[in-house]
Amino acid sequence: MSSAPYNQVQTLYRTLLVFATVAVVILAVGLVEFVYFEPPGQATGAHARIVGVYAYDPTTRTTLGTDKSAFARTEEFAAVVDWSGLPANLSVDARWYDAFGSIVGRVGPSTPAQLGNFSIVPVIVPQGLHHNLPGNYTFVVERFQGGVPVEVLVRRFVLVER
Amino acid sequence: MSTSSYTTPPAANPHPRLRPGRYGIAIAVTAVVVITLIASSLLNYVYLDTIPARTSLYGLLAVALIALGTYIGVRAFTRDRASRRKHLIRAGVLLGLGTLLWLLVIDIFVFTQSAGPAVAAICALACLPTTAFGLFVVRRMDRNEKEPWRLVLVAAAWGAIVATSLVIWGETLWDQTAQRTLVPGPGLDASTAFSAGLLEELAKGLAVVLLFLVMRNDFDDIVDGIVYGAAVGLGFNFLESVAYMTNMYGIFSPEGYGWYAAGLQWYGRQVLGLFFGHTTYTAFIGAGLGVARQLPKKRQKALAILSGFLIAIAGHFSWDAWVQFFPIDNTIFGLVEIHLRTLIMTGPFTAALIALLIFGIRYEAMGLVDQFLKEAATGSGAILPEEVPVLASPWRRLKQRLRAFQRGGLRAYFEVARLQSAQLDLAMERWHRERQEIDTPLEAEDALRERVIQLRHWVPAA
Numbered sequence: 006m007s008s009a010p011y012n013q014v015q016t017l018y019r020t021l022l023v024f025a026t027v028a029v030v031i032l033a034v035g036l037v038e039f040v041y042f043e044p045p046g047q048a049t050g051a052h053a054r055i056v057g058v059y060a061y062d063p064t065t066r067t068t069l070g071t072d073k074s075a076f077a078r079t080e081e082f083a084a085v086v087d088w089s090g091l092p093a094n095l096s097v098d099a100r101w102y103d104a105f106g107s108i109v110g111r112v113g114p115s116t117p118a119q120l121g122n123f124s125i126v127p128v129i130v131p132q133g134l135h136h137n138l139p140g141n142y143t144f145v146v147e148r149f150q151g152g153v154p155v156e157v158l159v160r161r162f163v164l165v166e167r
Numbered sequence: 168m169s170t171s172s173y174t175t176p177p178a179a180n181p182h183p184r185l186r187p188g189r190y191g192i193a194i195a196v197t198a199v200v201v202i203t204l205i206a207s208s209l210l211n212y213v214y215l216d217t218i219p220a221r222t223s224l225y226g227l228l229a230v231a232l233i234a235l236g237t238y239i240g241v242r243a244f245t246r247d248r249a250s251r252r253k254h255l256i257r258a259g260v261l262l263g264l265g266t267l268l269w270l271l272v273i274d275i276f277v278f279t280q281s282a283g284p285a286v287a288a289i290c291a292l293a294c295l296p297t298t299a300f301g302l303f304v305v306r307r308m309d310r311n312e313k314e315p316w317r318l319v320l321v322a323a324a325w326g327a328i329v330a331t332s333l334v335i336w337g338e339t340l341w342d343q344t345a346q347r348t349l350v351p352g353p354g355l356d357a358s359t360a361f362s363a364g365l366l367e368e369l370a371k372g373l374a375v376v377l378l379f380l381v382m383r384n385d386f387d388d389i390v391d392g393i394v395y396g397a398a399v400g401l402g403f404n405f406l407e408s409v410a411y412m413t414n415m416y417g418i419f420s421p422e423g424y425g426w427y428a429a430g431l432q433w434y435g436r437q438v439l440g441l442f443f444g445h446t447t448y449t450a451f452i453g454a455g456l457g458v459a460r461q462l463p464k465k466r467q468k469a470l471a472i473l474s475g476f477l478i479a480i481a482g483h484f485s486w487d488a489w490v491q492f493f494p495i496d497n498t499i500f501g502l503v504e505i506h507l508r509t510l511i512m513t514g515p516f517t518a519a520l521i522a523l524l525i526f527g528i529r530y531e532a533m534g535l536v537d538q539f540l541k542e543a544a545t546g547s548g549a550i551l552p553e554e555v556p557v558l559a560s561p562w563r564r565l566k567q568r569l570r571a572f573q574r575g576g577l578r579a580y581f582e583v584a585r586l587q588s589a590q591l592d593l594a595m596e597r598w599h600r601e602r603q604e605i606d607t608p609l610e611a612e613d614a615l616r617e618r619v620i621q622l623r624h625w626v627p628a629a
Contacts, residue, residue: 013530014461017389017523018471021458024451024519025474028481035357035488042354078421102351104418133497134422145351154350162346167417 044155051092053099053146053158056085061127068125075164078136083110083127084144084161091117096149097158099126104140104165107131114149139167193380200373201234203333229268230332236261237321241382244317266328282417282425290412290429297437298323298405301446305397308524309390310561311531312591318378318385319398325374326402326449331410333370338362353491360488364480367403371445372452372476374399379456383606387595389457389527392475393520396453400445407445408436439506443513444486447520448479454523461604482516532559538594538601549619550590558590586622593619 057072061083068083076082086099097120098113109131112123126144130137144161147154240258243251306319341362349355375396379386386392415428436444455475459468493508495501536559542550550558557563564587572580593615599605600612 013526013533014458017458017526017530018462018467020523020526021455021471021474021478025477028474028477031481031485032477035361035484038488039354039357039361042352042357043349100351106351106356136421138418140418143346143351147350154352157350160347167421 042153047148047150047156049092049095049148049156051095051148051158053091053097054087055144055146055159055161056087056124058082058084058144058161058163061125063127066125066127074162075166076137078139078165078167081127081130081137082163083125086120086124086126086146088117088120088124091158093118097146098149098154099144099146101126101128102143102145103128103131103138104142105138109137109142114147114154137165139165141165189380189383193377196373196377196380197234200329200333201231229265230329232261232265232268233324233328236263236265237324240317241321244315262324266324282413282420286416286429287409287413290409290416290433293412293433294405294408294437297441298401301401301404301441302398304442305394305401305446308397308528309394310528311390311535312387312588312595314385314391314394318382319394322374322378322395322398323402323405326371326399326404326445327406328402330367330370330374330399330403331406333373334363334367337366337370341366356491357488360484360486363487364482364484367445368448368452368476368479368483371399371403371449372396372479375449375453375456376472379460383460386457386460387599388461388531389454389523390531392453392455392457392460393450393524393527394453396450396456396475397442397446399453400447400449401441403449404436404441404445408433411436435505435509439509440513443509443517445483447513447517448482450520451475451478451482451516454520454527457527461602463603478516478519482513486512534598535559535591535594538597539590542594542597547616547620548623549593549616554590558587558594582622586619589615589619589622 058074059068059072059082060070060076061068061081063081068085073082084099084101088097091097093116095117096114097117098111098115099120100108101110103109110126110128112126113120128137128142142163142165144163146158146160148156148158236258239254240262243254243258302319302323306313306316342359345355345358345362349358375392378395379392386395412429412432415432416425419425419428452475455472455478458475459471462468462471490508490512493504493512495504495508536555539550539555539558543552543555557567568580568583568587571583575582593612596605596612596615600609
């Protein structure tokens with residue numbers, strides 16, 4: 006039996022182990038990233054209130070109709086937030102995410118008092134498009150710490166129909 | 168070395184049972200897959216009242232048909248010639264029914280919602296030639312002993328139908344939970360990437376594991392593992408491409424960009440990413456299993472298999488989690504950026520895989536040449552000393568087949584091809600027996616030798 010070929014399997018095995026070590030490092034970096042953006046123990050107990058999600062008229066900058074969870078893609082819509090129930094020392098913002106995870110509407114970050122005049126948070130139609138893209142939209146009010154959102158104080162899902 | 172030492176080696180692993188313990192593991196893995204499929208689809212149906220959840224429930228029948236058809240089809244080749252045809256027909260009918268049912272379910276309950284079955288059919292047709300090309304190239308990579316088409320296609324079918332079914336359910340549960348609990352942004356992206364990397368690679372890897380456990384005679388080393396793994400990845404990539412293309416068409420067609428959006432997905436997944444992405448990741452799982460195939464110790468085997476899975480999961484994770492850090496400009500330079508992004512993010516993984524493949528092919532070739540020489544030295548007549556340089560070189564083997572074609576046409580070409588293939592099979596069997604990696608009885612090797620001698624009888628002298 007020749008010994009050389011056997012050693013080559015060992016070489017392949019060791020090479021695989023080296024690659025696997027790199028893989029473990031990549032996964033560890035991913036875990037660190039996750040913990041950085043999702044730090045444990047961040048529940049303050051504070052809760053924001055979403056009054057509702059309504060059709061929106063961009064010319065008058067007012068909401069119309071009743072609270073809805075689904076809109077046609079030709080309809081513009083906005084969330085209405087009640088900032089008054091939040092502690093004054095918090096840094097917060099409110100955002101709309103579309104189905105691709107892109108931010109399509111935002112106010113803040115700032116203190117609840119300063120955001121009091123910005124209770125209506127509309128979804129902005131992306132540049133180059135005529136209407137909103139269909140899919141599930143997420144509206145969140147987030148608490149900031151060190152410039153990074155660390156806690157969702159309230160969230161709401163809205164469907165934009167095809 | 169003396170001639171006597173080249174004689175036929177003894178049975179390396181005289182296992183008393185015809186069905187070794189790995190069959191038990193294969194049955195256990197299959198049972199776990201089936202139970203997981205049933206449990207997750209029922210949970211989805213109960214807790215997530217969405218269209219994909221209903222799809223998962225109806226899809227169970229398709230998965231069961233595919234699994235049964237695959238089993239009957241693969242086992243048919245171990246049966247005698249008389250009953251093989253009957254079993255192959257049964258397998259074909261079951262596979263056909265399962266595939267049709269699955270496509271029907273997908274089209275009606277998912278794609279029709281967004282774009283309609285005609286668009287889904289066009290997208291599938293657009294992805295077929297590229298995926299077929301990918302499978303052709305992947306199979307050709309094994310230059311010494313090509314894997315049977317039936318197993319390569321079974322691997323691709325698993326990737327396209329069974330693996331995608333498994334991940335739809337797992338990822339839906341994971342992502343729905345994450346979207347309701349995590350802060351949107353990089354943390355949620357990382358969670359989604361972990362879900363995709365872990366669940367998709369496990370679902371795809373199971374196919375390679377089952378081939379490794381059940382089809383040991385056609386799973387020789389790292390090269391075979393890479394071929395099977397890549398085939399599973401190509402199958403998965405096929406159905407994922409169809410799903411993304413149709414979905415993008417549905418989203419952007421009211422804006423007038425439907426075909427443009429679908430075309431971009433096709434280019435990114437079926438041209439630029441054909442051999443990157445899923446193909447590379449799952450090929451690493453196959454590489455781990457292939458190396459494990461030839462390692463002597465159980466601990467090393469386990470580590471090699473684990474390594475393959477870890478590399479696949481990490482590669483997949485890194486793309487999904489960090490692709491957002493390479494945004495594409497909405498300018499003409501964006502076209503360059505798309506290619507650079509793929510090259511930078513998945514290129515290193517593909518390069519590492521190619522390095523393993525090249526090393527594996529060279530190592531396999533060395534092992535085979537060693538066995539050609541030893542078999543020639545026995546004087547059995549199965550391999551003649553003057554044939555060794557020809558058999559050792561894929562290029563010279565091709566030239567020999569072409570010479571036969573010039574002399575006797577296609578029939579002569581295929582007769583020489585069959586002889587060469589049988590000689591390679593014999594050398595491979597000897598190689599595994601010498602390395603004590605085989606549990607077939609010595610009679611199997613004698614039968615291979617006998618087959619070579621019979622084939623030689625029909626082939627004119629080279």
